[in-house]
Amino acid sequence: MTGSTDDSTSTLAMLAGEALKNWEISGLVTLLADSNRIARMAAARELQLRGGAEVFSEVVKLSISKDVHLREMCAFILGQLGTPEKPFRIKALPILISLIEDAAAVVRAAAAAAFGHLCSEEMPEEVEKLLILAASDSSSSVRACVAFSLGSASINQEVETILTKLSNDASDEVREYAQLGLELIRME
Numbered sequence: 001m002t003g004s005t006d007d008s009t010s011t012l013a014m015l016a017g018e019a020l021k022n023w024e025i026s027g028l029v030t031l032l033a034d035s036n037r038i039a040r041m042a043a044a045r046e047l048q049l050r051g052g053a054e055v056f057s058e059v060v061k062l063s064i065s066k067d068v069h070l071r072e073m074c075a076f077i078l079g080q081l082g083t084p085e086k087p088f089r090i091k092a093l094p095i096l097i098s099l100i101e102d103a104a105a106v107v108r109a110a111a112a113a114a115f116g117h118l119c120s121e122e123m124p125e126e127v128e129k130l131l132i133l134a135a136s137d138s139s140s141s142v143r144a145c146v147a148f149s150l151g152s153a154s155i156n157q158e159v160e161t162i163l164t165k166l167s168n169d170a171s172d173e174v175r176e177y178a179q180l181g182l183e184l185i186r187m188e
Contacts, residue, residue, distance in 0.1 A: 009038065016042035025050070029058045032073045044073050051082025056091065063095050068104040075099045075107060079114025089118050093127065100130050105139035112142055116149030128153045135162045140171035147174055151181030159185060 020028060020042055031043035047055050059081065062074035078092040096118070099111035112134055115127050131153065134146045147166045153159045163185070166178035 013038050013042055017045055020046045025054055025058060029062075032062065033067060033070055040069060040073055041076075044077050047077050048080045048083055051085075051087065056081060056088045060095060063099060068107060071099060071102060071104065071107045072110045075110035075114050079110070079117040086118060092118060093124065097126070097130060100134055105137070105142055108134065108137060109139065109141040109145045112145035112149055116145070116152050119149070120152045123149075123153045128159065132158060132162055135166060140169070140174050143169060144171065144173040144177045147177035147181045149181075151177075151184035153185065155185050 016038055020031070023031075023043075023046070025047070028043045028047050032040055032047075034040050034043070047059065055077075059074050059077045062070040065071055065074070075096060078088070078096055080086065081088050081092065092114075096111045096114050099107055100115075102108050102111070112131060115123070115131060119127055128150075131146050131149055134142055135150070137143055137146070143166060147163060150159050150163055160182070163178045163181045166174055167182060169175050169178065
């Protein structure tokens with residue numbers, strides 16, 4: 001959901017990630033505003049892995065930033081903060097709920113994808129309803145992230161209907177995630 005990369009970009013991202021392991025949290029947070037997407041994503045991934053109350057506190061502040069990229073990084077980080085345990089799941093949900101209604105499509109998409117990560121074992125009804133509403137978003141990226149996340153939703157007719165509709169979307173990415181979502185909900 002973070003965009004396509006070629007081999008050289010993947011190698012660069014891996015090297016950047018390794019280099020950031022010794023950075024202070026404040027430096028990583030500052031790097032989230034970098035103009036280079038690889039630098040932003042490497043810093044975000046490092047923060048996700050570190051987790052902790054300090055990281056959570058710093059990332060939450062980004063949710064009200066005027067910078068679209070910082071709000072996007074906030075949603076991205078919150079989706080997997082403290083991986084694999086994700087101890088801030090409950091505290092992150094209200095922030096992501098506000099970000100799913102952001103004016104910027106990249107922020108809405110990151111929030112929608114974050115719900116799929118945070119709610120992969122149990123999706124709250126409120127989140128499911130927000131994702132169903134977001135399934136008709138004008139942005140194909142948002143619809144693709146919604147389809148990804150609805151694959152973690154409860155098995156019910158409304159979710160299956162939405163995913164079936166998205167599996168016929170004009171966007172290849174949306175169709176692929178919707179088909180995956182349908183497979184996942186039918187497996188249970």
